[in-house]
Amino acid sequence: MSETRDRSGQQTMPMDVWSEWFAGNMKAAMPPMMVAPGEEAHAVRPSGRDPMLQAVQKAWEMNPMQSVLPIDWGGITMALQTLWQREMSDPNRAFERAVDFNLKVWSATMNAWSNALSRAWGIPVKEPEGRPDKRFSASEWEMNPYYQTLRESYNLASEYLLEAAKENEGDDSDEEKRIKFHLKQFVDAMAPVNFLLTNPAALKRVVETGGASLAEGTRHLLADIEQGRLTMTDADAFEPGENLATTPGKVVYRNRLIELIQYTPTTEKVKEVPMIWMPPWINKYYILDMQPKNSFVKYMLDQGYTIFMVSWKNPDSSMEDITFEDYMELGPLAAAEVVKDITGSKQINPMGYCIGGTLLAMTLAYLEERGEADRYGFGPTTFMVSLQDFSDVGDTAIFLGDDNVDFIEQQMMERGYLDGSSLYNMFNLLRSNDLIWSNVVNNYLMGQKPPSFDLLYWNSDSTRMARTAHSFYLKNTYRENNLVEPGKVKLSGTPIDLGKIRQDVYAVGAEKDHIVPWKSAWSISQLTGGKVHFTLANSGHIAGIINPPAKGKGNYWNTPDAAKFETCDEWFKATEKHEGSWWEDWTKWLNTRSGKKVAPPKMGSEKYPPIEDAPGTYVKEK
Helix, strand or coil, X not given: CCCCECCCCCECCCHHHHHHHHHHHHHHHCCCHXXXXXXXXXXXXXXXXXXXXXXXXXXXXXXXXXXXXCCCHHHHHHHHHHHHHHHHCCHHHHHHHHHHHHHHHHHHHHHXXXXXXXXXXXXXXXXXXCCCCHHHCCCHXXXXXXXXXXXXXXXXXXXXXXXXXXXXXXXXXXXXXXXHHHHHHHHHHCCHHHCHHXXXXXXXXXXXXXXXXXXXXXXXXXXXXXXXXXXXXXXXXXXXXXXXXXXXXXXXXXXXXXXXXXXXXXXXXXXXXXXXXXXXXXXXXXXXXXXXXXXXXXXXXXXXXXXXXXXXXXXXXXXXXXXXXXXXXXXXXXXXXXXXXXXXXXXXXXXXXXXXXXXXXXXXXXXXXXXXXXXXXXXXXXXXXXXXXCCCCHHHHHHXXXXXXXXXXXXXXXXXXXXXHHHHHHHHHCCHHHHHHHHHHHHHHCCCCCCCXXXXXXXXXXXXXXXXXXXXXXXXXXXXXXXXXXXXXXXCCEXXXXXXXXXXXXXXXXXXXXCCCHHHXXXXXXXXXXCEEEEEECCCCCCCXXXXXXXXXXXXXXXXXXXXXXXXXXXXXXXXXXXCCHHHHHHHHHHCCCCCEECCCCCCCCCCCCCEECCCCHHHCC
């Protein structure tokens, strides 16, 4: 048996004993294989070379929970293995960390029981500092020493793992990002509130309902297993055209990829220059027209703008050969022809949201290269949380390693499309506590009906991706980042250069966006030839954008010309912080670029008569 000594030369725990102790503790931390979601929910597929990872993978795929909880236990196991190997590379230091951890747990335990005794004697107890964790909102987590100890032990263990993952802080490799991501997933999944026997609120409800909550929770779980996804909101509470996407308008054009909606004006006079809005086809357009209180469309109509909205078709296997060029030609280019005919305007101000903005930027560059910009008349352009430079895509990079992209390609080859649940699960994993585990607790442990929440309904109303178009998109953006290299991307044989875009640009990033990091969204200011007004909204990818002024919440930062700064950090230092919604700032910018006020155009035209009422047919396709 070998011995180890610390820096002072004193004997410490023998190496073999320490190794066995630490390995046993790390194995105890490994995720139980019986809780493994399946193939459809994979975040990152393990390489499969390691027998243990293969075993986890197979157990994963056999579990009926696989389609409900998109947690990648294979990736988590790989991350824990890597962490264990790192710890074992310096046993003395790892032992010191373990001793420190145990002392903290002991101290937390003593503190919990001391607090309990103090309360029993009526002695005031110091309240915990910092923002409370809403997962532990039940009074038992504070008042009961057993639950307080359990909570503190969980928090300390989580801190231990995540701090160990930060040992390589500064290493921004994809591998390091995956390790940190999967450890965070493990920490979130292992929270005691996620299990019936360690959730005091759930146990209390079992007693109060005489066991009915357990029966109801089981019913919810079985229903979700049958439908193949976790229910996040009451699916019967909403319906596009009934209580979502209700702003009046007409579908004035339809092709095999889009329906074009012209909205009914709400003011006697409107701005001369109409707008085309290009939402992402990864989701349905009505995020921009939810309910009257938070409808971006209604707000802009009330400001006196003429709005046309693209509503994308939900592709099926018959559309697998639809190309990215088809999305351009049948999307913004076809829509522009219709809008110009209906309004008679020579100029159109386009807006692109997320991937709709990526398509819009590529379209503008394409038109410039072909000398057709004047024909379509695209004027000052707005990009909302949109990527053109994919060098840093934030946490989504976790899902886009070579193994996972190859898996996506294989799925698309087999089906002709990428199923919407794959993207739905991916985005949910980025906020697993809010979008996964809170629903597990509510639906299964508490046996309560899912809440009625419009944004969650929209989030779960996912769409499919046409194979050929999506393969082109992944290759040229996330995999190779070709858009930032002039001439590297070709559309219909035409090499494009974003630097030739000459329109004025208003671009918006969101401070806490986990899908489009705001610093990456800011890069548009360095890529185009036009003047860029960049605004940073607070909150995330959706809440940062859908923030009507009437709410009286939020703030934003901006400065007129972002292109004059070499880095986003320099830009941010020069910005001013404004209270309220950035919508008002945008309309001021747009107002000076939208012409004079005129009478509203008629709904449709002789060539493009109204087909049906908004929201149309495509948005209702499941």
